[in-house]
Amino acid sequence: MKLRLGIVGCGDIATFTTLFAKLNRGIDVAACCDISAERAAKFARRFRIPQQYTAYENMLAQADLDAVYLAVPHHLHHPMLLQAIASDKPTFVEKPVTRTWAEGIEVARLSAENKVKIAVNYQxxxxxxxxxxxxxxxxxxxxxxxxxxxxxxxxxxxxxxxxxxxxxxxxxxxxxxxxxxxxxxxxxxxxxxxxxxxxxxxxxxxxxxxxxxxxxxxxxxxxxxxxxxxxxxxxxxxxxxxxxxxxxxxxxxxxxxxxxxxxxxxxRGVRVRKARPPQRGIHALQRSIEGFRAWVVDDEPYLTPxxxxxxxxxxxxxxxxxxxxxxxxxxxxxxxxx
Ligand SMILES: NC(=O)c1ccc[n+]([C@@H]2O[C@H](COP(=O)([O-])OP(=O)(O)OC[C@H]3O[C@@H](n4cnc5c(N)ncnc54)[C@H](O)[C@@H]3O)[C@@H](O)[C@H]2O)c1
The missing domain is CATH 3.30.360.10 (Dihydrodipicolinate Reductase; domain 2)
Structure with missing residues (x-):
């Protein structure tokens, strides 16, 4: 199964993550969303993404998605994660999980209670x-x-x-x-x-x-x-x-x-056999997004829930x-x- 992913926040880091998501045969970047219509349109053109939105709620309600990626300013992580959990959408969220620790505790609790996977991209x-x-x-x-x-x-x-x-x-x-x-x-x-x-x-x-x-x-x-x-x-x-x-x-x-x-x-001082990260790829960010896909699709543990x-x-x-x-x-x- 291909993971149909919706990207939220078409800014700096989303550009790199989307490059790696597009290289991943198990991921279909199905929609993108930015509060700026111009940014959403440019991003959709650049990465050939079929659907674009300017409102996250609309993307969650209308696009046919298996998961979302949140690459938005820190104060939006918490409300957007709560919406993702309420919509039963596994989420790959940029670090930090939320702007504050108290918000993060709530997200972790709701994620566990509702069994919605939230992966935090500490790549x-x-x-x-x-x-x-x-x-x-x-x-x-x-x-x-x-x-x-x-x-x-x-x-x-x-x-x-x-x-x-x-x-x-x-x-x-x-x-x-x-x-x-x-x-x-x-x-x-x-x-x-x-x-x-x-x-x-x-x-x-x-x-x-x-x-x-x-x-x-x-x-x-x-x-x-x-x-x-x-x-x-x-x-x-x-x-x-x-x-x-x-x-x-x-x-x-x-x-x-x-x-x-x-x-x-x-x-120094000890002989250590160096362990290798669980996913393949040329870059940590590439392995991290693949780790998220493998968690959602194959239930392989992601390193930072x-x-x-x-x-x-x-x-x-x-x-x-x-x-x-x-x-x-x-x-x-x-x-x-x-
Ligand atoms: N993992 C990494 O190495 C790494 C690197 C850079 C940034 N980040 C993280 O990524 C996140 C975004 O950072 P950035 O540097 O890409 O920021 P950015 O400002 O470049 O991009 C954020 C985007 O979100 C959009 N946006 C704002 N409000 C929105 C809303 N309500 N709905 C939809 N889109 C909205 C903005 O228009 C903008 O395009 C932050 O959490 C940041 O810490 C992670």
């Missing part, structure tokens, strides 16, 4: 280096983990905010570089550890974009259940874009991930809270609504 879980790193940590190859250091030195120019105004506001984006960019790699660290984050301290800066509401630079230190510490530095204001690194120190060995010149991980995307959101919110108050923040989890 670095399908990145070869990140996957091998996470599986090695999960398999105990490095022993007990002491620390994880994440560095995300990215560079965005004014056009990033000018072309997509929703990025500038907390109400629409939830935050800046930490929730949008750093959260990919914070998710990898938490997934690798398989632990809930407990508390965090953090700080944020506006180095390049002082007039924008959200931060362009963030620092966080997050303690997890076993006492491991995750340190993250995320910026979109680096002088020039450099590679992302994740360094993990364990009692038996260490690991260093980098995405430059291509995604890879190196281990909605409830798995909650710890990173809780950690991000705690870093923001600490940055605002100047105090350590206790992290909210499903068992601990601090």
């Amino acid at each position: 670095y879980r399908y990145d070869k280096g990140c996957y091998a790193l996470a599986r090695a940590v999960q398999g105990g190859n490095l022993g007990a983990i002491e620390s994880v250091h994440i560095n995300v030195p990215w560079s965005r120019q004014a056009g990033y905010f000018e072309n997509a105004g929703w990025h500038t506001h907390i109400a629409t984006a939830g935050g800046g570089t930490l929730i949008t960019q750093g959260s990919h790699f914070l998710d990898i660290a938490l997934w690798a550890l398989g632990e809930q984050p407990l508390n965090a301290i953090g700080s944020t800066l506006k180095r390049r974009f002082p007039d924008v509401e959200v931060e362009d630079t963030a620092h966080g230190e997050i303690e997890t259940e076993s006492g491991a510490v995750i340190v993250i530095d995320s910026t979109m204001a680096a002088d020039k874009e450099r590679g992302v690194t994740i360094e993990v120190v364990g009692e038996r060995g260490s690991a260093r991930y980098s995405n430059r010149p291509f995604p890879h991980v190196r281990f 909605a409830h798995e995307a909650l710890p990173v959101l809780a950690a991000v919110e705690a870093v923001y809270k600490s940055a605002k108050t100047g105090q350590p923040a206790i992290i909210r989890t499903e068992n601990n609504h601090a």
Whole structure:
């Protein structure tokens, strides 16, 4: 069976995901939707998509779809996911699952209660280096983990905010570089550890974009259940874009991930057979969309179902809270609504 997919939000990331969806023989991109009729029409022409909509409700009601892909601003994830669940449509939603942790909890609960699959596109879980790193940590190859250091030195120019105004506001984006960019790699660290984050301290800066509401630079230190510490530095204001690194120190060995010149991980002090991501493809995003298809059609588990995307959101919110108050923040989890 071909998965008939409807794309919602014909913007930046949807272009890349749709390229990979079109290459996938198991996916039929059947409809697209954008609040801008011009964008929807251009997108439909470019990818030869037969049906186009400007209202999500109409697409859900009228198009013959098996699933939807939400690539819209963060504040729309929650209402659109609730509508998808009510319409019984499995959904591939862009990260973060929702703008806030409280909204995410509701989505995860409704997804489970109604048995509607919600996959969150933290596609670095399908990145070869990140996957091998996470599986090695999960398999105990490095022993007990002491620390994880994440560095995300990215560079965005004014056009990033000018072309997509929703990025500038907390109400629409939830935050800046930490929730949008750093959260990919914070998710990898938490997934690798398989632990809930407990508390965090953090700080944020506006180095390049002082007039924008959200931060362009963030620092966080997050303690997890076993006492491991995750340190993250995320910026979109680096002088020039450099590679992302994740360094993990364990009692038996260490690991260093980098995405430059291509995604890879190196281990020190231990011999590790590198695990390979479950899906085929040349790019993590390609494997992630195929992972979603395989989950919906063949019931093969997807790496980030909605409830798995909650710890990173809780950690991000705690870093923001600490940055605002100047105090350590206790992290909210499903068992601990601090
Ligand atoms: N996985 C990744 O690597 C990655 C990369 C970039 C962005 N993202 C995520 O993708 C999502 C979208 O980001 P983007 O950079 O593509 O944003 P964008 O602004 O380029 O695109 C968003 C699109 O949504 C449309 N839209 C807004 N309101 C709508 C509505 N009510 N109905 C239908 N369409 C609507 C806009 O017109 C726009 O075309 C965000 O969650 C973002 O964090 C993920």
